[in-house]
Structure formats: C-alpha cells, structure tokens
Amino acid sequence: MGGASRWFYVGMASAILVAEFAGFSRSYRERIAGGYVLSPAAGLHVVLFAGWIAIFCAQTSLIATRHVLAHRRLGVLAALWATTMVLTGPPLAVNLARRGFPTGTDPLVFLLVILVDLAVFGAFVLAGVLSRRHAETHKRFMLLAMTSLLPPGIGRWAIAERNPAPVVMVALIAFLAAPLVADRLSGRRINWVSLWGGIVLFASIPVRFAIGQTTMWHHFAQWLTR
Numbered sequence: 290m291g292g293a294s295r296w297f298y299v300g301m302a303s304a305i306l307v308a309e310f311a312g313f314s315r316s317y318r319e320r321i322a323g324g325y326v327l328s329p330a331a332g333l334h335v336v337l338f339a340g341w342i343a344i345f346c347a348q349t350s351l352i353a354t355r356h357v358l359a360h361r362r363l364g365v366l367a368a369l370w371a372t373t374m375v376l377t378g379p380p381l382a383v384n385l386a387r388r389g390f391p392t393g394t395d396p397l398v399f400l401l402v403i404l405v406d407l408a409v410f411g412a413f414v415l416a417g418v419l420s421r422r423h424a425e426t427h428k429r430f431m432l433l434a435m436t437s438l439l440p441p442g443i444g445r446w447a448i449a450e451r452n453p454a455p456v457v458m459v460a461l462i463a464f465l466a467a468p469l470v471a472d473r474l475s476g477r478r479i480n481w482v483s484l485w486g487g488i489v490l491f492a493s494i495p496v497r498f499a500i501g502q503t504t505m506w507h508h509f510a511q512w513l514t515r
Contacts, residue, residue, distance in 0.1 A: 295353040297471050298428060301464075302349040305435055306342055308460070312445035330381050337374045338438065344370060345435050352428070368418050371434070375411040379404060387514040397510040398501035405497045409490060410437045429468065429482040436464050437490055458494070465491060 344367050351360040385391070386400040417430035443460045465487035472479045500506055 294471075294475065295349075297468075298349040298432065299346075299353045301432060301467060302346040302435070305439065305464070306346055308439060308464075309342060309442040312442035330377075330384065333377060334381055337370070337377065341367075341370060341374060341438070342435070345431070348431070364418075364421065368414070371411065371414040375407050375414075378407040382407075383514055386510065395501070397507050397514070398498065400510055400514070401501040401506060402497050405493060406437065406440070409493060410434050413437060413486065425480065426482055429480055430486065432468065433482070433486040433490060436461070439464060440494065458491075461491060461494070 344363065348360055348363060348367065351357070351363065382400050382403040385403075386396040389396050391399060413430050413434035417427050417434060420426040420430060439461060440457050443457045465483075468483040469479050469487070472483070
C-alpha cells in the first residue's frame with residue numbers, strides 16, 4: 290500500500306471530522322443557548338458518536354504512520370465501541386419518536402431513518418471486521434461505515450433551509466465519490482467495495498424516506514412507540 294493511499298484515508302477522516310463538527314457544533318450551541326439540557330441517554334449518544342469519529346481518525350493515522358500493531362489493538366476497542374453504538378441507538382430513537390422529536394418533521398419517518406442509519410453502519414463495520422486480514426477491503430468498509438454517519442451532521446449545515454435534502458445528497462455524493470476518484474487518479478481499477486457500497490448507501494436514503502411515509506410503517510412505528 291503506497292504512502293499516498295495511506296494518507297488519503299487520513300484526509301478523508303479529517304474532512305469527515307470537519308463536516309461533522311461544522312454541523313453539530315452549531316446545533317449544540319443553539320440548544321445550549323436555548324436552555325436545552327441533554328438527557329443521560331442523549332449525552333451517551335453524543336459521547337459514543339464523537340468517540341467513534343476520534344477512533345476512526347486515530348486508526349487512519351496509525352496506519353499512515355505504520356503503527357500497525359497499535360492499529361490492531363485499538364481495533365478491538367473500535368469493534369466494541371461500534372457494537373455499543375448499534376445496541377444503544379434504537380432505544381434512544383424510539384424514545385425521541387415517542388416524545389414527538391424532532392419537531393418540524395414526522396417523528397415516525399425520522400425514526401426509520403435513524404434505525405436504518407444504525408443498521409447500515411453496523412453492517413459496514415461488521416464487514417470491515419470480517420475482512421480485517423484484507424487491508425484494501427477492510428479500510429473501504431470502515432470508510433463507508435464512517436460516511437454512513439454523515440447525513441445528520443451535513444443536514445445541519447442547511448438547518449435554515451426548508452429542504453436540506455439536496456445539500457445532504459450533494460455532500461454525500463462527494464464523500465462517496467472521493468475513493469473512486471482516488472482509485473482512478475492512482476491508476477488503479479475502481480474497487481468494488483467503494484463502488485457498490487457507495488451505491489447501496491446512497492440509494493438507501495430515498496428508499497428509507499419512501500418507506501417511512503407508508504401506512505404500514507406508521508402502524509408498526511406507532512406500535513413500537515407505545
């Protein structure tokens with residue numbers, strides 16, 4: 290694996306960190322100014338997701354600087370961390386929907402969006418863990434897992450817009466296209482994990498919103514939030 294390839298993932302991790310910080314820091318400041326106090330469950334959610342970004346940045350840096358053994362040891366924590374995120378996320382999402390949050394949207398549709406976010410993230414992490422002996426496949430699955438968490442943060446860039454969806458979709462396309470462009474610029478074939486994983490992730494967004502608006506989902510979600 291060439292040096293440029295290793296540092297590409299550090300660059301992607303940095304870009305994701307900036308994107309998430311730009312979105313959530315604004316939202317956090319506005320809530321604090323409005324006197325909003327995080328519940329213990331929401332606080333845990335913040336710690337877990339912020340911690341995952343920190344772990345991802347650390348992991349890409351360890352590989353770029355050839356600290357492979359430390360990367361593997363931290364990988365054990367990363368797997369446990371991701372598992373905790375996937376297990377603790379659904380109860381929090383259900384509780385938010387039960388309380389009618391987020392306001393200004395259909396909470397039951399948003400519930401499905403969050404649940405699919407967690408499922409997609411978990412699936413990519415699991416695929417990454419299972420392919421850890423194949424570096425090229427492993428790192429691409431882990432990047433997809435990290436990218437799958439971007440839409441909520443990106444959506445907060447356009448919080449004042451009536452429809453932030455175009456901003457989210459364009460930004461997501463840019464992040465998903467970056468590995469494909471990097472492959473071509475380096476003279477390699479486009480990797481199937483980045484290509485098809487990106488297609489699945491991107492296609493899942495309009496699909497989950499479409500399903501979330503169906504009567505069948507609303508009946509199930511109402512039962513779930515009782």
